[in-house]
Each structure stands twice: as structure tokens, then as C-alpha cells.
Amino acid sequence: MQPIKFCLILLSCYGLLQTMSGCNRRSETATTPTTQGPDSAKVIVLRAESVRKDISLPAELHPLERVQIYAKVPGFVRRIPVDIGSRVSHGQLLAVLDAPELASKVAEANANVQTALARFQNSQDLHRRLAAARQGAGAVSAREVEVARNQMRADSTGWVSARQMLRSLRDQQAYLTLRAPFAGVVTRRTADPGALVGSNQPLLEMENNRTLRLRIAVPEALTGSELPARKLAFTVKAFPGKLFNGTLSRKSETIAPRTRTETWEFTVDNANGELKAGMFADARMGVARSQPSFLVPPSAVVTSQERRFIIRLTDGRTEWVDVSQGMGVGDKVEVFGPLAEGDIVLQSANEEIKPDKPMIALKQ
Secondary structure, eight states: OHHHHHHHHHHHHHHHHHHHHHHHHHHHHHHSOOOOOOEEEEEEEOOEEOOEEEEEEEEEEEEEEEEEEOOSSOEEEEEOOOOTTOEEOTTOEEEEEEOHHHHHHHHHHHHHHHHHHHHHHHHHHHHHHHHHHHHTTSOOOHHHHHHHHHHHHHHHHHHHHHHHHHHHHHHHHHTTEEEOSSSEEEEEEOOOTTOEEOTTSOSEEEEEEEEEEEEEEEEGGGTTEEOGGGEEEEEETTSTTOOEEEEEEEEOOSOOTTTOEEEEEEEEEOTTOOSOTTOEEEEEEEEEESSOEEEEOGGGOEEOSSOEEEEEEETTEEEEEEOEEEEEETTEEEEESSOOTTOEEESSOOTTSOTTOBEEEEEO
16 A cells, blocks of 8 residues: 555655646746837838829900090080991991091191191291392391291291191091901990990990901919920800810919919811900810829828828838929829838828838838
8 A cells, every 4th residue: 555655645745846847838838028119100202203184274265456446525426327246357447436526626726727838838938039139239137037037937836736736636526437346246235326435435336257266264283384385175055065266375374372373375267257356265274294293092192281191211210301292193193302212101190190201011
């Protein structure tokens, strides 16, 4: 019995030692700290691209020329052979006015011219006679000859002045006949024969609409872009689905302070007369950057109250880079800043990713 009991005691001690050893190993395992590696994130590699975008902007059609016809001198309408919708050629008669008091002034000025001429001729003849007598045996003093010469000069000036007055009144008489300053169409008429008209209200209004101006207010962010081929297409409500074309002719070269836009003007051929001045249009044009730029997903740009930035990886560490945002192109946006081709940028950035943090790039 003694050997058996001794063996049982040895087995019990061995099991106890194994149990204590296992507990120690578990305790060591639990207290040993685990070492975590740096975070990883999907990135994109910046590549300079030629950016082109099709945009749609509201526009308005204007005539190539528009003018209001005023009566330069007050008068009564004697005849007005045109009405709204009348197509007229350059120099064509538009209206004839009557101004009886002006005719009286012209007759009076004409009489003054004849009187001044007669006075000048008399003083001229007197001067000639006195000058001849001075050279002969007559007793004419040099003083008398000088006085006659001065009188002749004064009368000559009076004659010239009277002629200028007559010419001015005749020019005013010519204003009673109104003619078209260019070829176009009469769009407004405000008086009829017998009406008294003056310079306070236009008598007629006319436009040259065979060529139209299409004016577009281009946002400031797009004014640095170019328009390939300098052409665009546009539609108007009067002709749904029909495309019209325009050619860029000029820019205002200034930004309107209130709207932050620049006016671009396009020339539109309207020889068939389909389009009307004053129509609103929907203009569609493809603008392109003059230089390549960088495009990134919107998720790569972080916008906070203080700044707008993207997160760049440099030597495996994060770096916040301030950028400005351009126009959106498809599912991407333009970014501008201290960037270079080949830079590695986080595809999804946020403010929780602090600068100088180690990060592993996962390239797509």
C-alpha cells in the first residue's frame, strides 16, 4: 500500500505544477502588449489633364444696331410714310415735319445777308475811291483812307456772320426731314401726322436685326477659360429643339461688381429673320482651360470653416496642402495649389487625419 500512495501523491503534485505553469503562460500572454502598424488608405496619383467642360448659361439676343429717332427741332408732323414692321434702307425718308416760324427765320436771315453784302460793297467802293484820290492830286488825308479801310473790314465781317447765320438756319430746316441712319426695321412709332413733336420724346425707333448680338454673363471662375473654335450653339423657346449658332466676337474685359460676371458677345446671322431681338436663349458651350490642371474626387477635398485642403503623402507621412477649387468636371473637381504631377493624395480625406501621421498608401 505504501508504494501506491506514494505514486498517487507524485501524480497530484505533477498536475498541480502543470496547472500553475499554464496560468503563468496565460498571464504573460495577457500582459504582453501588441504592437500595431500604421494605418492605410486608398490614394490617387496626381496627373495634369486638359480640362474641358460643357456648360449651359442663359443669354439674351440684342440687335446689332438700335436707335431712337428724335425731332431735332420742334415741329408738326406733315408726313410719316413708315410704321412698325416697315423695313427701310439706309437714307430712306422716315418723316417730314413743318416749322413755320423756322421758315420765317430763314427768310429774315437771307434778307440780313443781302443787307450786309450791300453795306460791304459800299464801304469797299468808298475805300477804293479814297485810296485812289490819296495817290492823285486830291486833298485826302491818310487818316480818311485808314478809316475807310477799317469800315470795309468790319462790313466784310458782318457779311460773313450773316451768311453763317443763314447756313445754320438752313441746317435746322434740313432737320425737318428725318431719314434712316442705317438699313433695318421700324419697331416703334409714337406720333401721327399733325402731332407736335420735339426733343423730349422719340418719334420712331428702329433696329438692325439682320445680325444679332447674343450676350452671355459668364461667371468669373470661367473667364480664364477658352472657347474652342470660338463658337457655341443655343436654343430659343420660339423654336423648340432647333439649334442656332453664334461666333464669339468680343468680350467686355471687365467683371461686373454686382454679378461677378464678364459679358461675352456672340454674332448671330439672322438673314432669314427667324430670331427676334429681346429673345432669351439657352446657350451651350464647351469651355477649356488654357493650361492642364489637376482633377481629384470631391471626397479628397476637405472644407472647414478656416481652410480648404487635401492630404498629401510625403515619405509615408500625411501633409495638409491648402488648395482652391475650380469647376467640376464629371465626378471630379479641379484643385489649384502647391501641387506637382506625381503627388500622392488621399482619395478620402477628413480633419481627423492629422498632419505628420504615418500612413501606408494603397494605390488603385
